[in-house]
Amino acid sequence: xxxxxxxxxxxxxxxxxxxxxxxxxxxxxxxxxxxxxxxxxxxxxxxxxxxxxxxxxxxxxxxxxxxxxxxxxxxxxxxxxxxxxxxxxxxxxxxxxxxxxxxxxxxxxxxxxxxxxxxxxxxxxxxxxxxxxxxxxxxxxxxxxxxxxxxxxxxxxxxxxxxxxxxxxxxxxxxxxxxxxxxxxxxxxxxxxxxxxxxxxxxxxxxxxxxxxxxxxxxxxxxxxxxxxxxxxxxxxxxxxxxxxxxxxxxxxxxxxxxxxxxxxxxxxxxxxxxxxxxxxxxxxxxxxxxxxxxxxxxxxxxxxxxxxxxxxxxxxxxxxxxxxxxxxxxxxxxxxxxxxxxxxxxxxxxxxxxxxxxxxxxxxxxxxxxxxxxxxxxxxxxxxxxxxxxxxxxxxxxxxxxx
Numbered sequence: 398x399x400x401x402x403x404x405x406x407x408x409x410x411x412x413x414x415x416x417x418x419x420x421x422x423x424x425x426x427x428x429x430x431x432x433x434x435x436x437x438x439x440x441x442x443x444x445x446x447x448x449x450x451x452x453x454x455x456x457x458x459x460x461x462x463x464x465x466x467x468x469x470x471x472x473x474x475x476x477x478x479x480x481x482x483x484x485x486x487x488x489x490x491x492x493x494x495x496x497x498x499x500x501x502x503x504x505x506x507x508x509x510x511x512x513x514x515x516x517x518x519x520x521x522x523x524x525x526x527x528x529x530x531x532x533x534x535x536x537x538x539x540x541x542x543x544x545x546x547x548x549x550x551x552x553x554x555x556x557x558x559x560x561x562x563x564x565x566x567x568x569x570x571x572x573x574x575x576x577x578x579x580x581x582x583x584x585x586x587x588x589x590x591x592x593x594x595x596x597x598x599x600x601x602x603x604x605x606x607x608x609x610x611x612x613x614x615x616x617x618x619x620x621x622x623x624x625x626x627x628x629x630x631x632x633x634x635x636x637x638x639x640x641x642x643x644x645x646x647x648x649x650x651x652x653x654x655x656x657x658x659x660x661x662x663x664x665x666x667x668x669x670x671x672x673x674x675x676x677x678x679x680x681x682x683x684x685x686x687x688x689x690x691x692x693x694x695x696x697x698x699x700x701x702x703x704x705x706x707x708x709x710x711x712x713x714x715x716x717x718x719x720x721x722x723x724x725x726x727x728x729x730x731x732x733x734x735x736x737x738x739x740x741x742x743x744x745x746x747x748x749x750x751x752x753x754x755x756x757x758x759x760x761x762x763x764x765x766x767x768x769x770x771x772x773x774x775x776x777x778x779x780x781x782x783x784x785x786x787x788x789x790x791x792x793x794x795x796x797x798x799x800x801x
Contacts, residue, residue: 421450425456448793465762466498468743469782473781477514480785517781521573522575537571540785548583551605563590566585567587583598584596585605586628625646635650661706667685672736673737675737686733691714728746729746732745745778
């Protein structure tokens with residue numbers, strides 16, 4: 398009987414045998430966006446698999462929300478913004494991202510003398526929007542990539558035209574998209590005694606467009622000059638609470654039209670207690686802190702289909718906060734909410750004065766979905782607070798011809 402011929406050895410499996418679909422399934426199991434960036438940049442095949450699939454990027458964002466890298470503080474005086482990182486030893490990719498970032502903002506233009514520095518206006522899409530306290534020049538700066546865009550100020554004469562009463566500069570906002578990270582818009586908003594106006598700068602045209610004044614807002618308490626509180630951006634719209642009345646001004650940045658929506662009556666004139674933000678699925682919400690209790694409202698349709706505010710839950714957090722911080726009510730006075738981004742509430746303890754000095758406080762996060770409280774870091778609260786969240790890098794986004 399003839400002996401069987403041995404089978405030839407199988408060809409070794411190489412990385413080239415992995416299809417793009419298999420690579421993307423592997424990448425979904427990485428712990429965070431920084432880890433994905435490092436993996437994708439390892440070779441051209443890995444990068445192509447990520448760049449060619451918007452559907453993969455949507456799945457990755459859903460499984461791995463953009464990570465908080467730290468918090469920028471903008472002091473009330475003339476000092477430059479400062480940065481406090483969030484240290485997570487379980488993910489070295491996050492630490493590496495922070496180490497490589499220009500969090501000291503060294504690329505910003507500087508004066509030869511000791512002139513006032515730059516004021517931080519907003520933090521969105523991985524960029525900081527800053528304004529020179531001396532010249533009024535505007536900068537959009539990404540500390541991770543060190544990409545800098547210098548913008549002129551809005552045309553003052555055109556913006557002020559047809560102003561009625563006192564002209565008030567309000568806010569600057571930065572609008573961007575994860576699927577078009579190279580482009581952005583900046584929105585400047587002002588008001589007179591009863592109307593609002595917006596001007597829009599496009600990174601594509603590199604020009605400002607000044608829009609018409611809005612219709613008059615509902616009745617104002619006279620003679621009030623600053624009738625709107627600091628605004629916030631939520632899922633493509635901008636919102637400002639009235640300082641005295643129970644309504645909000647809204648600006649839809651797709652249509653650039655102003656409108657007015659109601660505010661829970663309990664929050665009338667209480668703008669210091671709450672912040673407006675977005676849930677994980679981009680819905681409008683309000684979170685107020687009363688001592689150590691969070692009150693959470695969602696904007697939803699009622700039985701008649703009309704949009705209105707609904708008090709969803711009241712969440713006592715005193716015991717959890719004291720346990721997490723290992724503190725006591727002798728140390729912590731209350732909670733203060735700073736921002737609500739992607740369903741995460743960013744807040745801090747508000748410390749009591751001791752020997753005429755306010756003590757350092759604990760910065761915390763609270764997830765609206767899981768109701769999980771997380772301790773971030775311990776530091777002095779210095780002015781305005783801006784969580785810095787890593788954006789999807791432009792190097793990982795393909796062209797418009799990419800596959801679904």
